[in-house]
Amino acid sequence: MTRTGLGFDLHPLVDGRPLVLGGVTVPGGRGLSGHSDADVLTHAIGEALLGALALGDLGRHFPDTDPRYAGVSSLVLLRAVMDLLVEKGAPGFTTRDYEGKFSLRASVTSELIFQDVKLPADAMLPKSDGLKSALKCLTQARYGIAWGTIGLAMAVFDEALRYGKSREQFGRPIAGFQLQQRKLAWMATEITKGQLLNLQVGRLKEAGKVTFSHVSMAKMNGCRVARECSRYAREMLGANGLADEYQTGRHFCNIEAVYTYEGTDDIHTLILGEALTGLPAYSG
DSSP states (O other): OOEETTEEOOHHHHHTOOEEETTEEEOOOSSOTTOOHHHHHHHHHHHSOGGGOOOOSEEEEOOTTOGGGTTOOSEEEEOSSOOBOOOTTOTTEEEEEOOSOSSSTTSOOEEEEESSOOOOGGGBOTTOOTHHHHHHHHHHHHHHHHHHHHHHHHHHHHHHHHHHHHOEETTEEGGGSHHHHHHHHHHHHHHHHHHHHHHHHHHHHHTTOOOHHHHHHHHHHHHHHHHHHHHHHHHHHGGGGGSTTSSHHHHHHHHHHHHHSSSOHHHHHHHHHHHHHSOOSSOO
């Protein structure tokens, strides 16, 4: 491939020869010369595997003097990730539910399978900006998770506190023992710090000054606090912490999924690391 203009030379694709883009072989257009941009794009998407399509930020510049590109406009930009609308029931699109989960058992978790899915050009969302659009949605979702995890921590703290005051051992409530008070004090302190962090991130959002690294900090912190609070609460409840009569056991399992999805703790750590140093640790 040779770079011309703003992107790569896609002579092979239009001439009907296969072209490898980002590790994906896109079959040639079998004589697409003279066809509209929509036809060329439809063919490129339709013949490539949707699940593996990774075109890279590449543009296609056609010289006006080249007869092979008659009727094709001078520039078509293909994004690294295309935002496409795939209707339910589309040929090649299937789903499979995951069974036997230990976490988030009340919700349905499914695998989306795209096998040789072919789509028309109008399936591409016209106002999206590729992967950037998806990541913007992800940033909003992560901020919601930051509050949800602190809410989880508050729930298990409240149950541990009430249980500690009512559960008697050695002639008095277990909440009166130093070891249990240390756990309660830690939980209350970290929950309060998490609330203040999330509040500040919300104020930055309102002022239009928030960055995705701010949200990463809040999501990462909330998950860490909730994970540790659920562990402490389960310890205080003893065997009851594993019984469905109490909510702590459910939160103890659910936080593991939240700790993993929408960016793991490791990933958010690296996001913050790059924001602080300007040096990405996850790329060469």
